[in-house]
Amino acid sequence: EVxxxxxxxxxxxxxxxxxxxxxxxxxxxxxxxxxxxxxxPGKGLEWVAYISSGSSYIYYAETxxxxxxxxxxxxxxxxxxxxxxxxSEDTALYYCVRHTARGLDYxxxxxxxTVSS
Amino acid sequence: DIVMTQAPLxxxxxPGESASISCRSSKSLLHSNGITYVYWxxxxxxxxxxxxxxxxxxxxxxxxxxxxxxxxxxxxxxxISRVEAEDVGIYYCGQLLENPRTFGGGTKLELK
Numbered sequence: 379e380v381x382x383x384x385x386x387x388x389x390x391x392x393x394x395x396x397x398x399x400x401x402x403x404x405x406x407x408x409x410x411x412x413x414x415x416x417x418x419p420g421k422g423l424e425w426v427a428y429i430s431s432g433s434s435y436i437y438y439a440e441t442x443x444x445x446x447x448x449x450x451x452x453x454x455x456x457x458x459x460x461x462x463x464x465x466s467e468d469t470a471l472y473y474c475v476r477h478t479a480r481g482l483d484y485x486x487x488x489x490x491x492t493v494s495s
Numbered sequence: 496d497i498v499m500t501q502a503p504l505x506x507x508x509x510p511g512e513s514a515s516i517s518c519r520s521s522k523s524l525l526h527s528n529g530i531t532y533v534y535w536x537x538x539x540x541x542x543x544x545x546x547x548x549x550x551x552x553x554x555x556x557x558x559x560x561x562x563x564x565x566x567x568x569x570x571x572x573x574x575i576s577r578v579e580a581e582d583v584g585i586y587y588c589g590q591l592l593e594n595p596r597t598f599g600g601g602t603k604l605e606l607k
Binding site for chain 2: 413422423424425428437439440473480481482483485486487488
């Protein structure tokens with residue numbers, strides 16, 4: 379069974395940093411591209427970042443470019459999102475999402491990040 | 496960026512009846528390889544989104560065949576036949592043709 383389990387969220391002050399993790403299981407993690415997608419409270423879905431299976435290709439939404447860094451450790455089956463210079467508008471539920479030829483086929487349960495003083 | 500526009504914002508359906516949700520993209524999602532890179536997702540209350548339809552008209556694994564997707568290069572439709580209580584939630588269309596990946600604003604399906 380495919381599982382994606384996010385962690386590392388919490389309450390953080392504006393301007394501070396936070397690092398999210400997503401541990402994958404039930405599939406060969408190193409074969410798949412991965413995404414972070416977020417959802418602000420009561421709002422829709424916003425794609426944040428993508429990383430290819432071997433980390434050769436990395437893309438970011440303009441809203442986070444230069445502040446967030448996506449990375450992965452295939453030996454640990456883990457996806458990361460390093461978030462710096464956090465703003466109130468970054469407050470959201472962050473999902474770790476698997477990317478396949480059939481689309482975004484598995485989503486984690488999400489981890490909440492709240493940016494507030 | 497490719498803008499995805501959904502309609503209606505919400506739809507109320509009698510169980511057993513059909514429902515249709517529309518999605519329009521600001522740019523053709525038809526790639527030169529013949530694949531149309533539009534997808535449909537359902538977010539049930541309190542849950543993570545789940546993939547329903549991939550590449551415009553293909554049913555994702557485990558999704559009932561009451562769901563179907565169709566469309567052209569920029570106009571897409573998700574149809575739900577014989578709506579059931581478990582179909583309640585917010586439906587999103589999304590595109591994977593190019594970065595940034597974008598989603599529609601969502602359509603909330605409720606039961607009458």
